[in-house]
Amino acid sequence: MQVEPSYQVELDDALLNFWLPKTKIHPKRYQWYTNWEIVDKAANITIGGIGFVGHADENGIVEMGYMIDQQQQRKGYATEAIRAMVNWAFQDEVVEAVIAKTAPGNFPSQKVLLKNGFVQIAGTEKLLAFKKKRR
Secondary structure (H helix, E strand, O other), X not given: OXXXXXXXXXXXXXXXXXXXXXXXXXXXXXXXXXXXEXXXXXXXXXXXXXXXXXXXXXXXXXXXXXXXXXXXXXXXHXXXXXXXXXXXXXXXXXXXXXXXXXXXXXXXXXXXXXXXXXXXXXXXOOOEEEEEEOO
């Protein structure tokens, strides 16, 4: 996969300092603490990853992150993966909303979130926050 260097550093850090230790601590809820691979079934290749930052907090909110191979962007994969993960999350009756954050200049990511029914709820110079509530 082609990944921007800054994202690669973030992925490496997440593997060592989040996904592995958190799945060990929460074996019965590991799905909320791991990276789900996004696979192009026709080509049988991994084209990205998506996951949550843990199970719902006391307000029923979960945070999600995602990344698509640079060569595979703008093909609808992120839209499909986000839709599937949000639908999966809302199967848990505790989950009331999903949050996702993206850089202010990452317009494709913002577009994908809006297309999936997220609304912008906050923003700084470094990150914009989007939220989708359970219907």
